[in-house]
Amino acid sequence: MTKILLNRVQYLPSSFIKLSFCRAPKSLPILQIKNKEYQADEISNVTPKILSYLNRNLHLQKDHPLSKVRQRIVNYFYSSFTHRGNPAFSVYDNLSPVVSTKQNFDDLLIPEDHPSRAKSDCYYVNSTTLLRAHMTAHQSELLKAGLENFLMIGDVYRRDEIDSTHFPVFHQVDAVRSQRKEHLFENHPGLEIFETTFDPETPHLCQNNIIDPVKQSCHTLEATKLMEAQLKNHLVGLVKVLFGDEIQHRWVEAYFPFTHPSWEMEIFYENKWMEVLGCGIVRNEILAASGPNNSIAYAFGIGLERIAMALYKIPDIRLMWSNDSGFLTQFQNKDLNANITYKPVSVYPQCTNDLSFWLPSTLTVDTFMSNDFYDLVRDIGGDVIEQVKLKDKFVHPKTKKQSLCYSIVYRHLERTLTQAEVNKIHKDIERAAQQVFGVQIR
Template sequence: MRLHQIPVSLLLPPSPSSSFSPRPPLYRCCLAALSSNHRTASHRRLSTDSHAPRPVIGQDSVEVLGGSYPRDDFTNVTSKILAKVGRNLHNQSHHPLWLIKERIKAHFYRSYMGRWGNPLFSVHDNLSPVVSVEQNFDSLLIPPDHASRKKGDNYYLNRNTMLRAHTSAHQRELVRSGLDAFLLAGDVYRRDQIDSSHYPVFHQMEGVRLFSNHELFSKVQNGEELSLFERGGRRTPHKQEAHTLEAVKLVEFDLKQTLTALIAHLFGEDLEVRWVDCYFPFTHPSFEMEVRFHGDWMEVLGCGVMEQELLNSAGAGNKAGWAFGLGLERLAMVLFGIPDIRLFWSEDERFLRQFRVSDIQQPVCFQPLSKYPPLHNDISFWLPEREDGGESFTENDFYELVRSIGGDLVEKVSLVDDFTNPKTRRRSQCYRIIYRHMERTLTQQEVRLVHEQIERSAESELGVEGRY
């Protein structure tokens, strides 16, 4: 299973149900690390709410959020994607993503208080999405050859800098700053397929809680005799080599209790929950949380006991803790009944006004806008051949080309035929592109102009040979 599809906060796997599959939770794909690069470090804390110049992709550099990043052979971010940077839907008052974020914040603020009566969990929802590759992958123990690093799955500004693929890219720096309990929310970016539940920009929220030896065992009988760590331990399916079994079980209990309370707050008390064992490079043991919703089991988040190596590298080697991650779009689509992920980017007042409630806990049931008819066109082509006999074409490259040209006019792209000529061994594919505007009726004439541009660009940029 690819990392960006494994269940957890980045642990972000697909599918709340068999038919719904927004990204994996934020923990599943979570990756965090503090870059030593001065430009990235200084830019890391730049508020994305500031009035920074418009992003620009120049011949030699990419300008975004006040930073300039030299282009190289890894640069693949597009102007349409950069135009989303700084929109911060999760911070727009009464936007559906904001509502979900605020409900989660309110629950943690009300349920978990610090020693002096202040909220235990701090909230960080305005960190720059421009991060180093080291932050996004290395700090989370993602191997150098892991599939999740592929250029085809991420948006790179250059070989060393990218748009974060998960909010966990900031996890280590927040722990290093001395925080023991925090929530983190933000926009994340991934190249992916095109349908009603996938979009190249989406939003995640994750939580981290660390415990000292005293905090974890203070309520346990003879707790002063217990320890977080053991020497000479071994890794098993239930624990890391550094942890005692008693510590892991208490951390796991606190994690599951915390998340069960959160989901009950969001979905209602009468909810059936189950935990599924899974694997993530940055937690062990790791779990996916599933709930029975409308008769189907739906995965809602990923979580686990944090790898001690991560805490050691962040200067918190005397503590143990848990982390979780979830997708805000996934929850909003389910809880509010929003059928298409593109709607979150709509500025149509008929959509936005439905979420202007006086109380953030007030139930909201999305009322569909007029359903405009879809138009579909097919595109067929021979895939390019390499001299070594391999193929240089990837589906994500084609999806990205369609997004760059068709934008939000495109509702879905699906592969409808994959054929290999038995004599020449040449391979061809046929994709069906469904066009539908969210706010008006499209004409076949305007769709045809877009479709023809996609056909021409596929030949010139991807090296395919059209079959028209």
């Protein structure tokens, strides 16, 4: 059996495992991630470059902008919610990013055919294990542990496009707040969380649905509206703490499989509306399956990078991963609530090269997965890849051969790249594309 230490390999094409299967389908590699072994299969698509980010924990690094935003959010919940003089919320910020598909999808009622499960969207270790795509993946396990109010903070992994605001790894704060009847209706003991037709003691015998856009069928309107009011008030308070009392906000109805009703909050930032978080009332099926069958809960998720980039005027998400002292020192030894505006140390020029190739007969311009190509480019070019864009699709009128053209923008954050350096990386990408996808360079 082949063993591949993915966190030590310098370069391995993202589709290496797929190609290995074609050559030796009976010899599937074993992947070793953080001292634990996982059996690869035909779904595996995690790459060494992605795994190299696993131990960085930027959200826990002192004075890092992501850590500052994390601490400000934690402080808000600590100060806003107390129980007998102690914080009511517990914080979990060092949970393993390797989770099961059950945790990431099934426990959250995400349907089998939901696009978020697609191999093109997630980094799968194998068909039953992946790098978490959201911190909500830990929600059920914490509820089963008996927790009612908690924050989950960490790095999450999604295959995505490449530009100044998208990176395959980013950081989230997710939260759950649960309330029983005696707490929710402390001043109105005659009101109920559940409809009289619903028995919370035997939820498996009661059919809950989300046909009504206003509430889940098991919940009373009073309980839903009171939780909605609390949720929105708490989150408005949070964005005011982060962006100031004058920040404008609005609520947009949304859909998430694990909450109903659901909303997104947008703030008016730099003359346009920017979405900053998603939230909603937790589906009762999730609570019942996790233990608390006599409560109602709200949940929300917020991305740290988006908040930090807006607060500190950071123009490129890659800077979050920079070890450049010119970047990091701007946030060191500063008050947590200080008004910091990032000042570019210097601006280095871009180098742009196009890459065109003919697709093999087994692929078309519509079935070729750009995210597969983006991962390959990242694996080879690393953090000097600033942006990759699909520039053109072409079908030859006579031969019917199909072609794609991608524009790749190279820029180093700390020095000027020479064209010779760029050309070498570009040639390596060409060779890898030929090897991995069977394309013919034009």
